[in-house]
Amino acid sequence: MIRESICSLGLALALAFVGCGGGTSSSGSCSQSSGGAVVSCTEYGAGYTASTVMASCSGGSNTYSASGCTSTGRVGRCEISATAGGVTVSTTVHYYPPSTTANVMSACMAANTGGATATFTAN
Secondary structure (H helix, E strand, O other): OHHHHHHHHHHHHHHHHHHOOOOOOOOOEEEEEEOOEEEEEEEEOOOOOHHHHHHHOOOOOEEEEOOOOOOOOOOEEEEEEEEEOOEEEEEEEEEOOOOOHHHHHHHHHHOOOOOOEEEEEEO
16 A cells, blocks of 8 residues: 555645646645545645645545644655656655554665655654
């Protein structure tokens, strides 16, 4: 599940190069829940707009927030940035149980592909 989230994020980064304007340092966050508990939350930074984040966060078990993700209960986070055509996009994906620090770190390091730079930080 973590690897799929990181891969989906990579796709979102690629789409951002094509469709997003220059966002500010925070364009909101999108949390994903399972069984009523938040399992991951993505903060959108440079290269995203709040309206783009809201649109991509709609439906299913996703919830948009204008504020950032909570650090309470977090097991780790992965900061990802990429630049193409002079446009930089950045996101930080926060992971919560049942994810473990080890599997978040592994998935984050695997995201260092296609010109993206991913940095893992344990809670």
